[in-house]
Amino acid sequence: MDPVADQAVQCDPGSFKDPSGAVFHWQGAVYRYVAPEDMQRLTPVLEHPRLRGLMAARAVVPTSVVELPPGSAPAQAYGTLSFLHHERIERLSYCPEWSAPMLADAGLHTLRLQEALLQEGLSLKDATPYNIQFRGTQPIFIDLPSIEPMREDGLWVPLNQFCETFVYPLLLHRRARLDLRVLLTGSPDGVDLETTYRLLGTGARLDPRLLSLVQLPRLLGRLMKPREVVGGDGQRAATLVRSAEQSRQVQLRTVGGLREHLRRLRTSRERTNWSEYTQTHSYDDQSEAQKASCIRAFLAERAVRSVLDLGCNTGAYSVLAAKAGCAVTAVDFDHACVVRLYEQAKAAGLNILPLCVDLTHPTPGLGWNNLERPRFLDRARADCVLALALLHHLLVTHRVPLASILDLLATLCERYLMIEYVDPADRMFRALLLNRSESYAAITLEAFRAAAQERFEVLSETQLGSMARYLFVLAKRP
Numbered sequence: 001m002d003p004v005a006d007q008a009v010q011c012d013p014g015s016f017k018d019p020s021g022a023v024f025h026w027q028g029a030v031y032r033y034v035a036p037e038d039m040q041r042l043t044p045v046l047e048h049p050r051l052r053g054l055m056a057a058r059a060v061v062p063t064s065v066v067e068l069p070p071g072s073a074p075a076q077a078y079g080t081l082s083f084l085h086h087e088r089i090e091r092l093s094y095c096p097e098w099s100a101p102m103l104a105d106a107g108l109h110t111l112r113l114q115e116a117l118l119q120e121g122l123s124l125k126d127a128t129p130y131n132i133q134f135r136g137t138q139p140i141f142i143d144l145p146s147i148e149p150m151r152e153d154g155l156w157v158p159l160n161q162f163c164e165t166f167v168y169p170l171l172l173h174r175r176a177r178l179d180l181r182v183l184l185t186g187s188p189d190g191v192d193l194e195t196t197y198r199l200l201g202t203g204a205r206l207d208p209r210l211l212s213l214v215q216l217p218r219l220l221g222r223l224m225k226p227r228e229v230v231g232g233d234g235q236r237a238a239t240l241v242r243s244a245e246q247s248r249q250v251q252l253r254t255v256g257g258l259r260e261h262l263r264r265l266r267t268s269r270e271r272t273n274w275s276e277y278t279q280t281h282s283y284d285d286q287s288e289a290q291k292a293s294c295i296r297a298f299l300a301e302r303a304v305r306s307v308l309d310l311g312c313n314t315g316a317y318s319v320l321a322a323k324a325g326c327a328v329t330a331v332d333f334d335h336a337c338v339v340r341l342y343e344q345a346k347a348a349g350l351n352i353l354p355l356c357v358d359l360t361h362p363t364p365g366l367g368w369n370n371l372e373r374p375r376f377l378d379r380a381r382a383d384c385v386l387a388l389a390l391l392h393h394l395l396v397t398h399r400v401p402l403a404s405i406l407d408l409l410a411t412l413c414e415r416y417l418m419i420e421y422v423d424p425a426d427r428m429f430r431a432l433l434l435n436r437s438e439s440y441a442a443i444t445l446e447a448f449r450a451a452a453q454e455r456f457e458v459l460s461e462t463q464l465g466s467m468a469r470y471l472f473v474l475a476k477r478p
Contacts, residue, residue: 009073013371014130021145023086026074031066032084033074034145039065039082045147046084050120059113060141061133062087084144090306091329092379095129095165096184097355097363099338100173103180104266105346106132107166109139111255111262114156118248118255123150127158128165129184130373136327136353137346152243154250162258164190167213170265172196175204179335181356181363188366193218213261287465291388292320294462294471295418299324299384308382308412310359311390315341315352321386322350329382333358359390360398377412385413388471392422395443396432402443402451410455413476417456421448423468445470 012023012030021034034042043065045051054060066085068074075081095103106129114124124146131143151157165184168191172178176199183191197205197218204210283291299307299321307321312330314337322328322345330352332338338354345352355376357363363376387409394400409417422429424440433440449472452458456474463470 007073009077013369014367014373016368016372018145022078024074024077026072030086030088031068031074032086032145033078033080034084036080036082038145042084042145042147045122046144048120048122050116051147054113054116054141058135058138058140059109060144061089063144086142086144089133089135089140089142091135091327091353092374093134093353093355094363094366094373096181096188096366097331097357097376098129098134098180099335099342099354099356100170100180101266101339102134102137102342102354103129103166104170104262105137106134106139107162107170107262108259108266109141110162110166111259113141115252115255117147118150118251121150121244121248122147123156123251124148125157127162128190134353136349136351137342150244150248150251152247154247156251156254159254160193161190164192167258167261167265168193168196170262171210171213172199174265175207176200181358185363185366193221209264212257283467284465287467287469290462291420291464291471292317294460294473295386296320296324298416298418298460298473299326302384302416304384304416306382306414307384307386308380309386309388310409310412311387311393312341312354313337313389315344315354317386317388318352318354319344319348319350322352326351326384328352329355329380331355331357331359331380333360360394360400377408380412381414382412383414384416384418385409387417387419389420389422389428391419392426392429392432395440396429396436396438399438402448406451406455410476415476416459417472417474417476419452419472419474420464421445421470421472423470426468429468448472 007027010025012025015021015023020038021032023030023032046063046065051060055062063084063086066083067081068083070081074083095106098106109132110127117123125148126143126146131141131146132139133142134140169180169183172183172191173180178199193214197214200214205215295317304326307326307328309315309318309321309328309330312318312332315330318328318330318341328351330341333356335356338356341352341354345354357376365371365375366373391405394405395402409419423445424430424443449458452472452474456476459473459475461470461472
């Protein structure tokens with residue numbers, strides 16, 4: 001059998017709705033089949049100097065047209081030799097896991113791209129957060145086939161989609177204090193204008209700053225025919241826009257207005273008990289320095305490539321790992337903590353992907369058949385997992401058995417686990433036990449060590465100063 005053909009094509013379920021193509025994986029690379037008529041349209045677009053510049057800057061995923069061998073599995077599956085080859089993005093995340101500034105930055109990135117395309121007579125026909133991924137804190141656009149020639153009637157087709165998936169969720173988060181995870185998991189296609197208006201409350205509805213964003217569009221939507229609201233066949237707008245240049249200017253003004261709204265909505269002033277944890281925790285300076293030193297030395301000694309920091313808080317150890325050269329995915333349930341880490345990593349250019357994820361209720365599979373976007377636990381693998389000052393919260397606050405915690409951590413780490421054992425004698429552990437009747441007498445250092453050894457080899461065990469806390473470095477058993 002031809003070894004080139006003897007490689008199965010793995011279709012990406014995230015693109016199954018695309019009527020003109022499909023993303024697939026073959027021989028460890030990412031490709032996209034595009035229907036011949038669309039490939040003919042798209043090929044000169046990909047060679048455009050402006051788009052090549054955006055790819056070089058990693059604002060758009062680097063993409064090229066390639067010819068695969070006639071006997072290859074993709075050629076046999078799709079009946080063509082020409083495909084798009086995309087540079088792989090190793091760590092995938094989705095908008096229900098993004099903090100408010102991260103969602104806003106994804107929206108601003110989309111608007112910058114639309115503005116650049118308009119200057120070249122091109123436009124986006126889709127404008128959803130699912131067309132954006134992040135490399136660390138840097139957004140990157142991934143849906144090249146959604147670039148098409150600019151309309152000449154002044155309309156930007158995905159305007160409503162952009163508002164419903166970027167602007168309105170951010171507005172509800174900011175003004176109604178709604179959780180973006182709940183909004184965007186429960187409404188993956190976004191939040192419509194009427195729902196936004198209803199959820200905002202009377203005070204926000206009357207805010208003059210929201211006049212052009214909410215009140216006027218809602219009023220016009222009630223007064224005009226449905227086809228006029230969304231642009232219909234473009235004839236109504238075409239009576240006002242009579243040239244390509246006029247259309248470009250109208251759309252650029254639309255983009256500019258959306259940009260100003262997103263910039264206002266991007267800021268976050270949240271403060272929580274957890275976001276101030278580094279000022280209130282129980283570590284003394286010696287113990288904290290010892291812990292950091294152990295982690296830094298291990299990451300360097302074992303040449304760790306990627307780190308998953310669970311319960312990262314404001315990310316002190318995520319930053320340490322990133323400065324050691326690791327690609328870091330940092331997760332915490334507390335939005336304010338993730339915002340602080342995101343802004344710090346962005347300002348410093350650190351390779352950290354900060355996500356809002358509750359480990360006890362991680363992001364499920366999303367979309368059709370729960371397969372369009374894989375669940376967080378299937379995307380979160382890393383060379384080394386950090387679980388620092390986390391175990392006792394899972395044991396006590398969430399009542400997760402020790403064996404189940406260790407089983408999960410074993411599935412998430414490729415090689416190593418650095419976990420902090422906090423004994424029931426510790427002050428913070430005792431604080432969690434207030435008003436609880438459960439007994440944790442079975443949780444001892446010896447019991448933890450024995451449970452860990454069933455799944456890992458213990459490489460080292462270090463008491464942190466004089467505290468009832470121990471840092472374990474574990475290697476995953478084959």
